[in-house]
Amino acid sequence: MPRLTIVTDAWHPQVNGVVRSIETTNRELQKMGVEVSMITPAPFRSAPMPTYPEIRLSLVTPSRIGRMLEEQQPDYIHIATEGPLGLMARRWCLKHKRAFSTTYHTRFPEYVAARLPVPLSWLYAYVRWFHNRGGGCMVATESLRRELAAQGLTNLSLWSRGIDTSLFYPREKTEKPFGLPRPIFMTVGRVAVEKNLPAFLDLDLPGSKVVVGDGPARADLQARYPDVHFTGMKHGEDLARAYAEADVFVFPSKTDTFGNTILEALASGVPVAGYPVTGPIDIIPSGSNAGAMDHNLxxxxxxxxxxxxxxxxxxxxxxxxxxxxxxxxxxxxxxxxQRRRRGLRQRFGIRPRDADSYQAPATE
Structure with missing residues (x-):
């Protein structure tokens, strides 16, 4: 049975697409016969992230992460995030010449730049430094792969997402969901600055607007938009029922790398409105009658x-x-x-196209 360790700074009690993707992938891997170990923030002391206290940063040393990886003895190591745990795991892998893969889950440079006065060029330099030493960096969409390649990232591969169609499905709609008149324009997700929610909330639309979710910007937005219905966080069946009440799902973000909530809305039989950017344009094909995209939301x-x-x-x-x-x-x-091929090229000076068939010389 192959053993895989996944290292992630994003984990419960956080509620976001990264956590859901890793959690679901973990379950599916075990069904496939892969033995999965996790290194998450759970056992570590932590400190709140500046400007975003809901996300806590693990206080961890390289030696502790190293001991955990040595105890788990994985055949494969996947580093899901660029935070403290990811950094320490990356350091250990490079020191011990262990192969690892990574994922570009979120637009880390744009999210940091939205909160701190750090130039995007510096942040992309960090992203290149972090991901390019691994054997492969996974991205969710083809448009994101092209975009990151233009920024100098290498060894990019596609990892799409799935949806639980047994939980999210079309249901009979009530006449006045949430006590509001139709049509219902809904968005779901983290209520934070990077989600570009005012672009939706400022619109002059018929019917009602509903925001499902919570986050650091909720109190401010709720005060600024008293006519918008904020439900707070919903999970499981409650979340699925909320989706199914919408007439249109609005995805105002311009910085997401995929948009799991788009799939949840589509599975609920709710057409999607969004900008023609990475995420929506990859999920909803041109000419599809499953939604609409326009630079005018x-x-x-x-x-x-x-x-x-x-x-x-x-x-x-x-x-x-x-x-x-x-x-x-x-x-x-x-x-x-890829790590094996790179090692052969460095050790024996062979060409990349010959690395697949190369046999190292026998040793005594």
Whole structure:
């Protein structure tokens, strides 16, 4: 049975797409017969992240992460985040010449720059430094792969996402959900500055606007937009029922790398309105009747009212966690193979195209 260790700074009690993706992938990997160990913030002391106290940063030493990795004895190591745990695991892997893969889950440079006066060029230099030493960096969409390649990232591979269509599915709509008149324009996710929520909340739309989720910007936005209904955080069945009440799902973010909430809305039979940016343009094909995209978000929202709930559901059904997890594990295996090829090139000076078939000379 292959053994895999996943190192992630993003974990419970955080509620976001990164945590859900890792958690679901973990379950699917175990179904595939992969023995998964996790290194998460749970056993470590932590400090609140500046400007975003809901996210806590682990206080960890290289030696402790090293001991954990040595005890777990993984065949493969995947580093999911660029935080303290990811940094220490990366350091250990490089020191011990162990292959590892990484994931670019979030637009780390843009998120930091939105909160701190740090130039984007410096932040992208850090991202290149972090990811390019691994055997492979996974990204969620083709458009993001092109974008990061232009920023100098290498060994990029695709890892898509899936959706639980048995939880998120079309349901009978009530006449006045949340006590509000239709149509219901809804967004779901972390209520934070990077989600660009005012672009949605400022729109002049018929019916009602609903925000499902919580985060550091909620109190301010709730005060600024008293006519918008904020439900707070929802999970599981409550979240699925909320999705199914929407007439249009609005995705105002311009910085997400995928958009798991888009899949959840589509699976619920809810057409999506968004900007033509990474995430929406990758999930919703051009000409699809599952939603609408426009550089003018209001135009997209009104057009999405005429889109097809049935088309939305059919599109969601093409995304399975089983296929996404197989893609993930294939990338993990390939990252280790890339490390082997790189070692052969460095040791014996062979050309990249010969590394696949090269046999090292026998030793006494």
């Amino acid at each position: 209001q135009i997209a929202c009104i057009a999405a009212l005429q889109a097809s709930p049935q088309a939305a559901r059919r599109l969601a059904e093409t995304y399975s966690w089983e296929a996404a997890t197989q893609q993930f594990f294939d990338n993990v295996v390939e990252a280790k193979e």
